Amino acid sequence: MSKVRVLVGTRKGAFVLASDGKREHWEISGPHFAGWEIYHVKGSPADLNRLYASQSSGWYGQLIQRSNDAGKTWEPVGNKFVYDGVPGTHQWYDGTPHPWEFKRVWHLEPSLTDPETVYAGVEDAALFRSTDGGQNWHELPGLRGHGSGPRWHPGAGGMCLHTIVQDPSNPGRMFIAISAAGAFRTDDGGQTWRPVNRGLHSQQIPDPDAEVGHCVHRIAMHRSRPGVLFMQKHWDVMRSNDAGESWQEVSGNLPTDFGFPIDVHAHEPETIYVVPIKSDSEHFPPDGKLRVYRSRTGGNEWEALTKGLPQSDCYVNVLRDAMAVDSLDKCGVYFGTTGGQVYASADAGDNWAPIVRDLPPVLSVEVQTLS
């Protein structure tokens, strides 16, 4: 019997939601690490019992937790994130140079093939890797050192490396995204990097077509077609058909093209999901209606998915790491809100129901499909 496990990070702890393949009845465990901010929890694709969690606090800093039994028990592992060499400076909000300072881990991305290898995207933006199950962390300095680093600047939420996408067909290729620097690609396992932002257009920066400086919110890829990428930018939903070499806007008929998450259907590489948010100063859905938008054409043509979602007086947000899909048939789609709800659809978005309604604000949602 198939099962799914939904890993939820919130402002005040982590929760694990489990169900069978019908995805109707859920067991909820947590809070794990009660009182701590859990920016992200993610399982290893190579060992479904191996989970990693980013645990942080304004008082006590950053911790990384690891579970070898699917979240039943946890152990703290290494939390020493030290930039390689002299950290240097990036731009501060006022345009002055500001020293690189580690603040927290936003995103943990376990290797596709090795449970002991995991990547960490951190604020101030940098990429770290552990090859011993999170005990020791080392920066991949080629990213910050490729040349544009001193020109990067923080977005409103901080200068965070929040997205890490591995190419399953090419072990050396990986994509990352930074707010507000843009998207970057390596083809040699993280030694060297280059910006892949051609085609992005951001009116909020002095040169709207600059090589770096774009506020990319999220990038998604379908495993079967790693050359095609989808991006939710600060404004604009974008698509690349050439592994980021160029981007085209596919916002189409969306009611607003601002938003945070974007994801791809597990079995239909042209079916994608976004959650339009009214604007960057009004972080809630247009008209108080929580609507997921689905495109079955890889963008441009979008349909609103509303059944089971609140269609009045709803003013929550859905953050960039807070949407995920399972790989069952039919594909399940999940997202969490800043209002503490986690919604699930067991039919690719046609119908929705809350798994839980009253968690702390949800920061991240990941899904494991267990056969």
Next chain:
Amino acid sequence: MIRVVLPAHLRTLARVEGEVKLDVQGAVTQRSVLDALEACYPMLRGTLRDHVTQQRRPFVRFFACEEDLSHEPPDAPLPDAVATGTEPFLVVGAIAGG
């Protein structure tokens, strides 16, 4: 024996209940107490002091004998009452956030 009281979140992290008791060799200072604490409970590394600079985290305070010792030099001797175990060394999460 040095007595250390940790805040609740760090007691949970270190999996201890109540006070922590430590053997400290040599002079009893903030640094030597924290070194001994981290040696016994490695999961606390980085939660009280920065890994590299060893500076106290901004929202962590050190109290003892009804005094705030947070701004004392890390190698200054702690009060005799702490060194003899009469009084505990208190690690406190600052009240912050309104």
